[in-house]
Amino acid sequence: MSHGEHAAHCDFVLIGAQGDLARRKLLPSLYELDKAGLLHEDTRIVGAARRDYSHEEYRQVVLENTNTFKKEDLCEETWARFVKRLYFFRLDVAEQASYDAIREFLGEAVLPSVFYFAMPPATYGTICQGLNTAGLVDDKCRVVLEKPIGKDLESSKVINDQVAEFFKESQIYRIDHYLGKETVMNMFALRFANALFTNNWDHNTIDHVQITVGEEVGIEGRWGYFDQAGQMRDMVQNHLLQLLTIMAMEPPADLSADSVRTEKLKVLKALRPISHTNIDAKTVRGQYAAGFLKGQSVPGYLEEDGANERSETETFVAIRVDIDNWRWAGVPFYLRTGKRMPQKLSEIVVYFKQQPHNVFEHSYRNLPANKLIIRLQPNEGVELQVLNKVPGLDEPMKLQETKLDLSFSETFASERIADAYERLLYEAMVGNQTLFVSRNEVEEAWIWADSIIEAWQHCGVRAKPYQAGTWGPVSSVALLAKDDRNWHE
Ligand SMILES: NC(=O)C1=CN([C@@H]2O[C@H](COP(=O)(O)OP(=O)(O)OC[C@H]3O[C@@H](n4cnc5c(N)ncnc54)[C@H](OP(=O)(O)O)[C@@H]3O)[C@@H](O)[C@H]2O)C=CC1
Numbered sequence: 001m002s003h004g005e006h007a008a009h010c011d012f013v014l015i016g017a018q019g020d021l022a023r024r025k026l027l028p029s030l031y032e033l034d035k036a037g038l039l040h041e042d043t044r045i046v047g048a049a050r051r052d053y054s055h056e057e058y059r060q061v062v063l064e065n066t067n068t069f070k071k072e073d074l075c076e077e078t079w080a081r082f083v084k085r086l087y088f089f090r091l092d093v094a095e096q097a098s099y100d101a102i103r104e105f106l107g108e109a110v111l112p113s114v115f116y117f118a119m120p121p122a123t124y125g126t127i128c129q130g131l132n133t134a135g136l137v138d139d140k141c142r143v144v145l146e147k148p149i150g151k152d153l154e155s156s157k158v159i160n161d162q163v164a165e166f167f168k169e170s171q172i173y174r175i176d177h178y179l180g181k182e183t184v185m186n187m188f189a190l191r192f193a194n195a196l197f198t199n200n201w202d203h204n205t206i207d208h209v210q211i212t213v214g215e216e217v218g219i220e221g222r223w224g225y226f227d228q229a230g231q232m233r234d235m236v237q238n239h240l241l242q243l244l245t246i247m248a249m250e251p252p253a254d255l256s257a258d259s260v261r262t263e264k265l266k267v268l269k270a271l272r273p274i275s276h277t278n279i280d281a282k283t284v285r286g287q288y289a290a291g292f293l294k295g296q297s298v299p300g301y302l303e304e305d306g307a308n309e310r311s312e313t314e315t316f317v318a319i320r321v322d323i324d325n326w327r328w329a330g331v332p333f334y335l336r337t338g339k340r341m342p343q344k345l346s347e348i349v350v351y352f353k354q355q356p357h358n359v360f361e362h363s364y365r366n367l368p369a370n371k372l373i374i375r376l377q378p379n380e381g382v383e384l385q386v387l388n389k390v391p392g393l394d395e396p397m398k399l400q401e402t403k404l405d406l407s408f409s410e411t412f413a414s415e416r417i418a419d420a421y422e423r424l425l426y427e428a429m430v431g432n433q434t435l436f437v438s439r440n441e442v443e444e445a446w447i448w449a450d451s452i453i454e455a456w457q458h459c460g461v462r463a464k465p466y467q468a469g470t471w472g473p474v475s476s477v478a479l480l481a482k483d484d485r486n487w488h489e
Pocket residue numbers: 015016017018019020021022049050051091092093094117118119120121123146147148
């Protein structure tokens with residue numbers, strides 16, 4: 001593959017190069033970008049972590065790691081090129097010598113540098129300081145920050161302020177990897193390239209929206225992190241709210257970062273606050289107990305490695321969200337996300353309103369409403385449920401719910417679906433912030449999430465147990481049932 005005009009022209013410094021995220025997602029994604037010809041021939045990839053590898057040892061580690069985390073065999077030609085880009089430097093965040101060594105290696109920067117912080121956010125300020133003292137921060141460089149930024153509004157402001165001391169907002173790329181998923185990007189296409197949807201996307205035609213992000217996995221050995229975070233900070237404050245903003249935003253003037261982020265921010269500002277006055281009516285918290293997944297028994301949250309037996313942290317959240325603006329008046333958005341659900345399944349279901357008058361009432365008292373189902377993962381695609389006449393001479397007319405089904409794997413059979421991190425690394429390397437989250441968005445999202453977390457504490461709302469391998473506590477069914485609705489099955 002030739003390295004053409006689209007190739008990202010920068011050096012890439014991966015801080016936290018031996019962490020779970022770097023090994024599982026970032027390095028394999030960089031390899032894929034190289035395979036696609038999207039890395040400039042001069043681009044160097046510098047891994048930095050606390051170990052003491054030589055460049056050669058690190059290349060071997062990355063080879064083993066990439067083999068482990070990539071499903072298909074490595075392409076020899078790509079690997080031969082990729083391996084030459086890899087370098088390693090020992091880095092302890094508090095040791096200035098670590099940054100100085102990287103500076104010496106990169107030399108007088110010809111290419112802009114992208115610094116990726118695959119690290120606990122509490123270290124971001126120290127890293128920025130070290131990079132700056134080493135003379136690595138200039139107007140051309142960029143920094144990529146992982147989520148969640150902080151654990152509440154206050155701590156996120158501290159971290160954002162620390163980073164802002166050295167980098168302008170236009171240089172800061174806050175990752176929410178859901179924004180890099182093909183199916184999430186397709187939501188822009190669906191909403192804004194199709195008049196059918198653009199013109200039928202408000203309280204006049206839509207009854208309600210359900211957003212489900214179910215995970216089969218538990219906490220994957222991340223007790224130390226997860227128990228402090230919980231599903232609210234780990235998933236809702238970022239991924240689910242980002243999905244909601246894309247569904248609910250006004251059409252942006254264009255796809256520039258400024259236009260898109262401004263519209264998403266307006267949605268976050270319009271979220272109706274949930275507080276101790278309505279916390280029970282609007283939210284459900286759950287925590288998985290031991291159960292079965294695909295026929296295997298799995299431990300409960302309190303039996304995971306490193307667990308504290310008395311933890312009250314939630315692994316499941318369901319929320320009724322109301323958006324106080326003209327477009328969405330009276331249209332609830334129901335969010336649901338949890339670990340140890342029966343299957344990995346992320347989908348958004350738009351329930352349209354029923355017909356105002358039913359001409360089929362002799363045979364059908366209630367006509368089922370149309371549904372638009374956006375399948376984010378797995379089996380990516382879009383499905384529109386409509387009513388059709390069943391062929392035949394029956395009288396009266398017989399109707400059946402059928403699907404207009406666009407499955408990505410069938411419709412785009414020859415296209416590879418890129419991992420979200422491939423897209424986002426590439427966008428950061430070419431300097432496009434559209435798919436990254438602004439500081440204002442992060443802070444608005446925290447204001448709303450903090451109010452729920454505080455209300456749970458204030459009112460002593462405990463996480464209800466649910467059996468691993470089920471869709472959460474029964475009260476999440478009740479959350480919709482009291483509005484005369486059901487979760488999409
Ligand atoms: N893992 C995932 O799937 C996801 C992670 N994230 C976020 O990405 C970031 C990284 O996560 P993850 O990879 O899971 O975390 P890990 O704990 O696996 O790795 C973090 C890295 O930080 C390094 N580190 C920690 N403290 C120091 C220090 N004082 N000096 C030098 N290095 C240090 C570790 O080095 P060492 O190897 O030496 O211990 C390790 O390389 C976090 O912000 C997380 O919230 C976000 C979404 C998903």
